[in-house]
Each structure stands twice: as C-alpha cells, then as structure tokens.
Amino acid sequence: MSDRPSVVTRFAPSPTGYLHIGGARTALFNWLYARHTGGSFLIRVEDTDRERSTPAAVDAIFKGLDWLGLTSDAEPVFQFSRAARHREAVQQLLDTGRAYRCHMTVEELEVERTKARAEGRAIRSIWRDRDSSGSAGPFVVRFKGPMDGETVVDDLVKGPVRFHNKELDDLVLLRSDGAATYNLAVVVDDHDMGVTHVIRGDDHLNNAARQSLIYEALDFAKPAFAHIPLIHGPDGAKLSKRHGAQAVGDFADMGYLPEAMRNYLARLGWGHGDDEIFSDAQAIAWFDVKDVGSAPARLDWAKLNHINNHYIRLADDHRLALLTAEAHGRLGTAMDAASVGKLEAAIPLVKEGTKTIPELADLTLFVLKTRPLALDAKTQQLLNDETRERLQRLTEHLAAAAAWTAPALEGELKQFAASEGVGLGKFGPALRGILSGGSTAPDLAGALAALGREESLGRLQDALFKATKTL
C-alpha cells in the first residue's frame, strides 16, 4: 500500500503551434487523474524539433493551460535541455548492443522504404547486423529491436494491445546531428521524471509498443499507459480549422468560460453515470482513466453552449461585466469604469438566456448607448400618434413612480396598462425600442431598472417630447 509510489502524470505538448482542444482535454485528464489519486501533474515541453518549435508556441500553450486552470505541480521541463542525458542513454543502448550505428544514405533509405512497403514489412537497415566500427561519416543510431515474439501494451483504456515485434521497425534514436528523437526522449524523460501514468492521445498507441521495448532495453520500469481517443469535428473527421475552432484560445475568445470548458471536455469521452454538470471537486472525486471511453468523440457546439450557459448563470456579475466589457472593446465600443458599472447592472437581467459572452455583450449594448438614441425603423414605425400619446402618459406615470426597481416597475407597467384598458403588447414593443434604440434588450421592467430613472425618462423624453416639439 504505502510502498506504492504515488501517481505522477504529465502533459507533454510539442510547441509547434497553439494548444489544440484535444491536447487540452489530454491535459485535463492527466490533471484530473493526478488530483484524484493525490499524485502530481507535470508539464514537459517537447521541443527537440528545433526547426518547428517556437517560443510563441510555448507561450500560447502555457497561456491556454493557465486559462483552463491546469497548472503544473513542478517547474515545467524543456526536453531540449536534457539532450546530454538523452545521448547518455543512447550510449548505454549502444554499449549493451541494443542499438547500432546506421550509415545508410537518404537514397538508400528511400529504396528500402519503398521496397519494404511493397513487401508489406517493416524497414530494416543493412547496418543492423554489420560492424560499423571502422566506418566514418555521418550516421544515426537506431534501436535494435527483437525480430520475433510480441510486445503487449497493457493499455488502461484500450486493454491489452499486441504487436508483432517483426512489424516494428528499427527506429532512429539519435539523429545524425546528435539530437535525440521523440521516442527515445519520451522514454528517458518519463522515467527520469518519475512518471507513473502516461495518458496521451491514441495517435501514440503504435509508439507505445516501440517505447515499451526501449524501456526494457534501458532496464527501466514501465509506466502504465492510457491512450485516449482524439476529438473529432461535428462531422466525425479529425478536428480542423474548418470546424470553427481548435485552439483553446479560440474558445476563450468566443466567450466560453474555463470552468465550462473543463466540464464539457471532461464529459467528452468520459462519464460518471447520468451526471452532466459537475464541479471540479466532483470531477476529481469521480475521475479514473479506466473509465475513459475508447471511441473518438465529436465536438458538439450546442452542448458546449448549454453548459456554458449554465456556468454563466452561476458566474459573478462583476466578473461577467469585465468579460463583457472586453467583448465590447473588441467590437470597438470604448470602455471605462462607469460603463462596466452599467453592464454589471444589466447583466443579471439577461444572463439567464445567454450562451456566450458575446451574446451577453449583444444583450447589454443598450445600456451603453448615449442620448439621444437613434431609433431603428421598426420602432419609428411603431410610434404612431396613438402609441406616442400613450407613451407620453406612461412617461408621466413613471416619473411619479415611488421606487425604481424591476419588481416595482413591473407593477407600474401593469397598472398603467390596466388604466389604459390595453395589454402590454399595445405599447411594450415601442417602449423597448425607445429604451434600447432597437437593439435587443431584456424585459421592460428590467431594462428600465438597469438604465435608472434619469436615463430611462431621458430616453423617453428624447423620443416622445422633443420630437413633437420640432414638428
């Protein structure tokens, strides 16, 4: 019991682009499992490909992870910095005869590749069983895998997966420039970092067999593997740009809350009975890699929207006001503290029905407008003489209102409608138009309350009285 090492998981992105939503889910599962078991969650940046790795991508990945709230329990490791250790491991393999120097030229390799493919077999180097000690010139170091038998990857998600060793090619461990390749580096680093559970995308399932062999050759204890399916687009194809978004930053920009993303992503490919909405604490208590589904899941915007709506309802109004202000800022509307205050007053009125922050921005735009408002065509059309006069009477009625709160105003409106002998439908739309200028707005009492007495009456004045004067 107590002699069992505590769980260590890791997320190992390669910094060649932004943080993909599928990668984010992989990170989430690693994080959840570490939290669930009381272990630790580490991050390792796989930057051994110097050509494609960029500092901008490193930033984007950490930014995405931070936004999601998935932070490492230790200082992140940069794989490239461990180059010396990788070379040392390769040397060990060379010394024990588990690896060899391969002097094949690219041309020779190309010939072997097409030949192997035609014969339906793995690539083999002519240097595999040749003494290369006397040979000079550039070389790579290849793994000398067994030619028979089989390797079983006991996967926590897929179950036991068997590979024939003869199908596994002699993969390159060390490039001709002396840098380690991915398959060698992951094994060495996961071992050195004490990783006990490798939870990653199932695009690595095939690699797991090769890595398993390297673990054995290096005499390292193997970690548990869990290969989780990739996330697909709504059409079932691999998620790509044409599906709307794939970077977590895109989701942030589109107005999704990080807690909603965590809930949605956790639910994608994993479930706990009929539970759909759950807190981080619940997810941590319930999560186990073993329960992750083995089939790829599709991204469903409608469900994401639904979950986001749930968390928007729960969210603090001030926080939402700030996010909404940000969205308005992006739309070109200038923001100041007073505006944020106005938004905060309007948000409780509309948050129930909004799925994303931009929608919230749309529904609160009316409080930001400044007098006199330009009325849209529809409102102008509604303002016939009868309605105009009725609203003038309403203005006077409201001006005399004792309290300016949504419930009180609700009563005032109903009372006024009754005294006029008409339904709210008779003047409600026109009133909304005047208060909002035509953009969407919450219910009338709420709009009046959010605008405040002075602003509301002012907008009414502008539309009803000044206009008649100029006639």
Next chain:
RNA sequence: GGUCCCUUCGUCUAUCGGUUAGGACACCAGAUUUUCAAUCUGGGAAGAGGGGUUCGACUCCCCUAGGGACUACCA
C-alpha cells in the same frame, strides 16, 4: 500496402449476460409571452451488418463493412 485502434438515439453517454436499452444536448409539438431568449409540459429518436458461444446477448468470440491512427533523422 502493412500494423494497430474504434463502432448504443443526430451528438455526448449509461448499461459491465436477463432493463419497457436510462440520462443530457439538439430536434418537434403545446403552454407562457413585451423582442430574442429563458421557463414548463409532452413527443419522436439507438445497439453498423453477418455468423457463433449461451437457457438468454448491446454486453463474450469470429468475419465483413465503415471510420481513424501509425508506418519520418515530426512529435
């Protein structure tokens, strides 16, 4: 081509040999209604196909079909 993985309502999933195959989102209908929503009520909707094993298969095995990954001196 080869190796490997996957397959329950439109979507995400529950089921872990015996259920009227459950839930959620979406959808449809109705209610409500001052716009858009939200809300309430009701409804339709699934085990890819074919063989086995078994008293009994969504569940276990095999085959087929369809998806996907890998097959780099990328990760």
